[in-house]
Amino acid sequence: MAVPTVIMEVENDGVAIITISNPPVNALALQIFEGLKQKFAEAMRRNDVKAIVLTGNGGKFSGGFDINVFEMIHKTGDLSILPDASVDLLVNVIEDAKKPTVAAIAGLALGGGLELALASHARIAVSRAQLGLPELSLGVIPGSGGTQRLPRLVGLPKAVEMMLSSRPIMSEEGKEVGLVDAIVPLEELLKVSKQWALDIAARRKPWIRSLHAMDKLGSLSEAHDIIKMARQQAKQTAKNMPQHLACLDVIEEGIIHGGYIGVLKEAKVFKELVASVTSKALVHNFFAQRATAKVPNVTDTGLKPRIAKKVAVIGGGLMGSGIATALILSNIYVVLKEINSEYLLKGIKTVEANIRDLLSRKRLAQDNADKALSMLKGVIDYSEFKDVDLVIEAVIEDVPLKQKIFSEIEKACPPHCILASNTSTIDLNIVGEKTRSQDRIVGAHFFSPAHVMPLLEIVRTEKTSPQAILDLMAVGKTIKKVPVVVGNCTGFAVNRTFFPYSQGAHILVNLGVDVFRIDRLITEFGLPLGPFQLQDLAGYGVAVATTKEFASYFPDRTFHSPLVELLMKNGRNGKNNGKGYYIYKKGSKPKPDPLVLPIVEESRMLTNIMPSGKSIIVTDQEIVEMILFPVVNEACRVLDEGIVIRASDLDVASVLGMSFPSYRGGIIFWADSIGADHVYQSLKKWSQVYGNFYKPSSFLEERALRGIPLSAPASSPSASRSRL
Numbered sequence: 001m002a003v004p005t006v007i008m009e010v011e012n013d014g015v016a017i018i019t020i021s022n023p024p025v026n027a028l029a030l031q032i033f034e035g036l037k038q039k040f041a042e043a044m045r046r047n048d049v050k051a052i053v054l055t056g057n058g059g060k061f062s063g064g065f066d067i068n069v070f071e072m073i074h075k076t077g078d079l080s081i082l083p084d085a086s087v088d089l090l091v092n093v094i095e096d097a098k099k100p101t102v103a104a105i106a107g108l109a110l111g112g113g114l115e116l117a118l119a120s121h122a123r124i125a126v127s128r129a130q131l132g133l134p135e136l137s138l139g140v141i142p143g144s145g146g147t148q149r150l151p152r153l154v155g156l157p158k159a160v161e162m163m164l165s166s167r168p169i170m171s172e173e174g175k176e177v178g179l180v181d182a183i184v185p186l187e188e189l190l191k192v193s194k195q196w197a198l199d200i201a202a203r204r205k206p207w208i209r210s211l212h213a214m215d216k217l218g219s220l221s222e223a224h225d226i227i228k229m230a231r232q233q234a235k236q237t238a239k240n241m242p243q244h245l246a247c248l249d250v251i252e253e254g255i256i257h258g259g260y261i262g263v264l265k266e267a268k269v270f271k272e273l274v275a276s277v278t279s280k281a282l283v284h285n286f287f288a289q290r291a292t293a294k295v296p297n298v299t300d301t302g303l304k305p306r307i308a309k310k311v312a313v314i315g316g317g318l319m320g321s322g323i324a325t326a327l328i329l330s331n332i333y334v335v336l337k338e339i340n341s342e343y344l345l346k347g348i349k350t351v352e353a354n355i356r357d358l359l360s361r362k363r364l365a366q367d368n369a370d371k372a373l374s375m376l377k378g379v380i381d382y383s384e385f386k387d388v389d390l391v392i393e394a395v396i397e398d399v400p401l402k403q404k405i406f407s408e409i410e411k412a413c414p415p416h417c418i419l420a421s422n423t424s425t426i427d428l429n430i431v432g433e434k435t436r437s438q439d440r441i442v443g444a445h446f447f448s449p450a451h452v453m454p455l456l457e458i459v460r461t462e463k464t465s466p467q468a469i470l471d472l473m474a475v476g477k478t479i480k481k482v483p484v485v486v487g488n489c490t491g492f493a494v495n496r497t498f499f500p501y502s503q504g505a506h507i508l509v510n511l512g513v514d515v516f517r518i519d520r521l522i523t524e525f526g527l528p529l530g531p532f533q534l535q536d537l538a539g540y541g542v543a544v545a546t547t548k549e550f551a552s553y554f555p556d557r558t559f560h561s562p563l564v565e566l567l568m569k570n571g572r573n574g575k576n577n578g579k580g581y582y583i584y585k586k587g588s589k590p591k592p593d594p595l596v597l598p599i600v601e602e603s604r605m606l607t608n609i610m611p612s613g614k615s616i617i618v619t620d621q622e623i624v625e626m627i628l629f630p631v632v633n634e635a636c637r638v639l640d641e642g643i644v645i646r647a648s649d650l651d652v653a654s655v656l657g658m659s660f661p662s663y664r665g666g667i668i669f670w671a672d673s674i675g676a677d678h679v680y681q682s683l684k685k686w687s688q689v690y691g692n693f694y695k696p697s698s699f700l701e702e703r704a705l706r707g708i709p710l711s712a713p714a715s716s717p718s719a720s721r722s723r724l
């Protein structure tokens, strides 16, 4: 592994080029701060140095502060390892120095990386470099002056937007808003930056210390209004995440009392937030997501992924058209197949509507939209399949139909082509039973809407080849999904883990708990929708079909609630017909419908599970736990059966596939933070009163009783102790 280093070369023109080197993204490891201090001190001392250019090795400026250090703090609680960079290095050594520094930015400058560039006296970037302050997505705020300097360079509205969204901008936009001074080709980056630095030194170009700039800040009352509005928004969109309001407080401090005071407050708040549970969970998420890219016996075999240039999608329904949209948006040529021209037209219209929607929400530029649509071709036979690299079947969940399609595509496609199914429940061995191509049959399970949801569950059977998995992972990355490789079982990792979620909610309702109270508590916990609103949205057909599927595989823990069927009998079909548990009207928010209450009563009469016919009394916390602990319990079975490679894969899958709040780290991380023992004891207690649905799994029981975290790998010393 390469050692993080900072090197300095002084050229005859009097410019010292200081280069950060820490592959792959030049993260600012603790040694880098030391190195920067030393090299800047040397550059200031040397008489042959007139100016400095700060840059990064390997075509990247810097991906920011080394997030491993946050992880170390979360493990040890030792905040003293944080470098005192924000004043010491960035203000005293760089910004207030007697020699100017120019940041030469290629590739990316994120977080602390961008903050180094902000403290420099000018920024020269290559085209399409990513510039951003994504710290809030890690549960902290920018901690090296970013909260103060960015508003002073780009104005308060843009700075607030960049920090609160954590989304980077391209250098082209950076140039428009004043973050970048010039955009140049990569070959000229150093040359132009050196000249710029010399020009500043000779006062031919302005020597700007951005912490002291005032012209972009606007009046105090304007700033007050902007921050007030941002606070209101953050309260709605970033509930339970302290870093958003903290960031606004720190920005405000600097506007009222000056940039330097702002920097001091920023450093203090940064330290507090680094140690927070939110940061711990979000940093866990960051590394957990990266870990999904490492699949034993697949990514470590030396195999190279083959690039899919042309993909066929079979089925133009909601899922198929969403998948086609995701592919064409990433410049992959798609043939969309339907059984007749009427259905095909419908499918293509859905893809067009998806693209229009992205356009209207400014997520896509017109020329990119046109380009994407030009990559789509509709077909009603297999003639275009002769040169496809991947087929994704996305028809209804019907075993004979899928088997027929797989027999057909085996003949129609070239031998290297991967044959994938988007089934969410059906065993892939059964899907591919009638073929001789089991080694290239794989699950490509997208989540609805497929062009928006970031998870791609890649399901392998014992026969799927490593090459097929690797190729599909590469497609997933290209279309900006996070691929998580899982094993084959009913519901695979995500739907299997979460099937008790709506079951638990239905048990509670039949025990007398109010439907809308449950939804409110689950959204307060952090999921975007409660289980009943989710059912309204997904459609009752899905609820009935999946419950049936799970009931046949897991009869010991399936609860038969007649509620959905009763709703349908009463002419309710969820959002589809505007009437479910909620009333849906165009242009207004869904409203709880009191007219469902008699239907709920009918369901309660039929199930007759309320003790002595009376509603149970439960606290808000118990309600959340009675819904989510059974999910943890099923997650334990998924771990026990080796359906996922590592526990953190389930965290990623729960966050990206089920919108489990990322600031709680994911389903297993959350359970471990509460303690396996509490989960176990609660489930045990409920199973004695309410039955088998709550019965703790043997995996949970063993870990709880032996005090081993659920996330500990089976082979780890702490977990293997359990078998002694």
Ligand SMILES: C[C@H](O)CC(=O)SCCNC(=O)CCNC(=O)[C@H](O)C(C)(C)COP(=O)(O)OP(=O)(O)OC[C@H]1O[C@@H](n2cnc3c(N)ncnc32)[C@H](O)[C@@H]1OP(=O)(O)O
Residues within 6 Å of the ligand: 024, 025, 027, 028, 063, 064, 065, 066, 067, 068, 108, 110, 111, 112, 113, 115, 134, 135, 138, 141, 142, 143, 144, 146, 287, 290, 291
């Ligand atoms: C004081 C300051 O204000 C505080 C901060 O700066 S906090 C840090 C702010 N920076 C960030 O949030 C950026 C985080 N990184 C990223 O978003 C992305 O990694 C990236 C856009 C830089 C690159 O993306 P991509 O090319 O897809 O590569 P990706 O797989 O994510 O990362 C490559 C490797 O670099 C590591 N890495 C990336 N950024 C890192 C960082 N800031 N610290 C430590 N490691 C980092 C990843 O963990 C991964 O390691 P692995 O190969 O061992 O799994």
